[in-house]
Amino acid sequence: MHQTFDAALGIDLLHVNQAGADHNRAHFDRWGITCMNIMSSPGAGKTALLERTLEGLHQKLAIAVIEGDMTTELDADRLRQYGVPVVAINTGRSCHLDAKMVAGGIHTLEHQHDPNALDLVLVENVGNLVCPAEFEVGEHAKVALLSITEGEDKPLKYPIMFQEADCLLITKVDLAPYLDVNIEQIAANVRQMNSHCTIISVSAKTGEGLEEWFGWVRSRVQASPLAKTHTHA
Amino acid sequence: MHETDMTKALILTVRDWWESQPDRPNITKIHLMVGQFTCVEPAGLQFAFEVQTRQTFLENAALVIQDVPLVAFCHPCQQEYQPEIGRQYACPTCQAPMDDIRSGRELKIDRIEYDGAEVGNLTPNPATTR
Ligand SMILES: Nc1nc2c(ncn2[C@@H]2O[C@H](COP(=O)(O)OP(=O)(O)OP(=O)(O)O)[C@@H](O)[C@H]2O)c(=O)[nH]1
Ligand SMILES: [Mg+2]
Ligand SMILES: [Zn+2]
Ligand SMILES: [Zn+2]
Ligand SMILES: [Zn+2]
Numbered sequence: 311m312h313q314t315f316d317a318a319l320g321i322d323l324l325h326v327n328q329a330g331a332d333h334n335r336a337h338f339d340r341w342g343i344t345c346m347n348i349m350s351s352p353g354a355g356k357t358a359l360l361e362r363t364l365e366g367l368h369q370k371l372a373i374a375v376i377e378g379d380m381t382t383e384l385d386a387d388r389l390r391q392y393g394v395p396v397v398a399i400n401t402g403r404s405c406h407l408d409a410k411m412v413a414g415g416i417h418t419l420e421h422q423h424d425p426n427a428l429d430l431v432l433v434e435n436v437g438n439l440v441c442p443a444e445f446e447v448g449e450h451a452k453v454a455l456l457s458i459t460e461g462e463d464k465p466l467k468y469p470i471m472f473q474e475a476d477c478l479l480i481t482k483v484d485l486a487p488y489l490d491v492n493i494e495q496i497a498a499n500v501r502q503m504n505s506h507c508t509i510i511s512v513s514a515k516t517g518e519g520l521e522e523w524f525g526w527v528r529s530r531v532q533a534s535p536l537a538k539t540h541t542h543a
Numbered sequence: 544m545h546e547t548d549m550t551k552a553l554i555l556t557v558r559d560w561w562e563s564q565p566d567r568p569n570i571t572k573i574h575l576m577v578g579q580f581t582c583v584e585p586a587g588l589q590f591a592f593e594v595q596t597r598q599t600f601l602e603n604a605a606l607v608i609q610d611v612p613l614v615a616f617c618h619p620c621q622q623e624y625q626p627e628i629g630r631q632y633a634c635p636t637c638q639a640p641m642d643d644i645r646s647g648r649e650l651k652i653d654r655i656e657y658d659g660a661e662v663g664n665l666t667p668n669p670a671t672t673r
Contacts, residue, residue, distance in 0.1 A: 313658070313659050314571065314656050314657070314659070315568070315657050315658075315659040316655070316656055316658065317560070317654060317655045317657070318652065318653070318654045319556075319560060319654055319655060320651060320652070320653060320654075321556055321651065321652045321653045322650060322651055322652075323549055323553055323575070323650040323652060324549075324552065324650055325552075325556070326552055326555070326556075327552070339650075369666055372661055383649075393622060404545075404548070406545060408548070440582045440614070441545045441582040444545070444566055444581065444582045444583075445545075451657060461562070463667075466629055466631075466632070467628060467629055469580070469632065470580065470582060472582070473580075473641075500642055502632040502633040502641060502642060503632040503633075503641045504640065504642055505640040519650050532548070536591070
């Protein structure tokens with residue numbers, strides 16, 4: 311005769327990733343670094359935004375990039391021309407970055423560069439609207455991009471990333487004259503599930519909105535209890 | 544794709560538990576709670592679980608997935624509501640944004656059922672004893 315027994319576990323499926331994310335965040339905290347996780351669907355403009363961000367901020371903040379984009383080293387090279395450390399991590403065929411992959415990037419960075427001298431680490435996630443938001447990597451802020459070519463309904467269909475974002479960048483707004491798109495509707499759809507995020511319309515092409523984005527980044531770096539006392543001129 | 548990773552995490556967690564049991568019991572069911580407001584497809588998980596547990600200690604185990612609906616609480620209205628995923632997340636009564644998710648984000652191994660015919664020192668759960 312068989313008896314069936316029952317063991318209550320109550321364990322989060324993502325607890326291993328969560329522990330890894332906490333490990334990464336502890337590194338960042340020790341070094342006084344603010345980390346931002348940059349997420350979007352493929353091609354929404356993450357790398358273009360990073361280029362403009364390095365151009366605009368690398369003299370004001372000491373920045374490093376962890377490039378989780380599966381694209382080529384070409385991307386990383388484009389970013390290196392601003393004189394910042396760029397670590398490209400191999401994501402294999404994964405559709406998102408996880409804490410362990412980013413840990414590899416952090417440890418590489420640490421060997422190539424004095425992490426105590428850095429203010430900001432920008433992590434470019436794999437282009438995917440569905441799951442990157444589910445896997446924390448140790449970031450202090452989540453930034454979601456949505457390009458106006460993707461359609462107003464995407465935040466409703468793929469809500470998790472938008473619900474978790476601290477900043478939403480509506481990108482490629484230079485294309486608005488050519489499209490039948492209602493940018494206010496995009497913002498309103500995100501507001502349905504996220505009342506607190508900062509929403510900024512930007513164009514990496516014309517530079518529209520970038521100053522506001524830079525301001526947001528700098529305020530997040532400065533607001534961090536770990537902000538360096540030194541300031542770059 | 545991430546269903547594969549999630550399943551790996553599931554199996555590793557269950558294995559840790561199994562290896563901590565002195566008698567390495569025969570696991571018959573794993574009860575998993577999957578919120579509707581997650582990126583996880585239950586069907587994808589079932590498939591990955593079947594593939595990944597073949598010829599392992601979980602070969603005879605079934606994965607039982609409990610769907611957990613998305614429930615939000617509207618503070619202005621002081622009441623719960625069920626957002627319509629894909630369509631409407633704001634409160635249907637007052638349009639306030641979905642600010643307080645009460646359930647639907649779960650990805651949790653709830654409990655494990657196992658055979659314990661030869662086991663002496665465990666107390667059977669009356670709910671599941673046959
Ligand atoms: N018109 C216009 N095009 C842009 C803008 N930003 C990016 N693009 C174009 O959009 C395409 C994709 O941009 P990327 O920066 O590579 O996008 P991504 O999000 O990094 O892409 P993945 O890493 O592959 O997911 C490129 O052809 C860019 O030139 C913009 O502000 N305006
Ligand atoms: Mg890119
Ligand atoms: Zn470490
Ligand atoms: Zn994924
Ligand atoms: Zn309400």
